[in-house]
Amino acid sequence: MSDLKDQLRADLTAAMKSRDELRTATLRMVLAAVSAEEVAGKEARELSDDEVLGVLRREAKRRREAAEAFDSAGRAEQAGRERAEGEVVAGYLPAQLDDADLAAIVADVVTRTGATGMKDMGRVMGAANAAVAGRAEGGRVAAEVRRQLG
DSSP: OOHHHHHHHHHHHHHHHTTOHHHHHHHHHHHHHHHHHHHOSSSOOOOOHHHHHHHHHHHHHHHHHHHHHHHHTTOHHHHHHHHHHHHHHHTTSOOOOOHHHHHHHHHHHHHHHTOOSGGGHHHHHHHHHHHHTTSSOHHHHHHHHHHHHO
16 A cells, blocks of 8 residues: 555544544545545556555646636635645645746756757657656646747
8 A cells, every 4th residue: 555545544534533624524535536546447456656646636736726716706715615625635745846946957858858949849848747757737847848949
């Protein structure tokens, strides 16, 4: 069993004991998403820590998008709840790269791949996403690659 999944379960138990409703609900939602991912496909399997991180990233993105949708609909209370859930999930994700670090990584990848223009964007994106390893959203990486190649 993955260490991250064990940590999520232990934190859920602690949240339940301390009667932290937000944390309890959020961790239950995350563990349900992990379980659904484990049984998806042709046969059930145990997720690795990297795969659990992928589920956490997806859930964090869903919380951000839901908060934006609630804000645009004028539902501030629900948007606040989604943001709070997103903060709980973000606590389990690796620290995000700041813009300067991301720019440096992309510049290094552009140099290594010998990219000269937008026609090389796919090749650069593949290498950049591997170098970033989940520490920045794909949209941020793509924007930086476009800026440097454009």
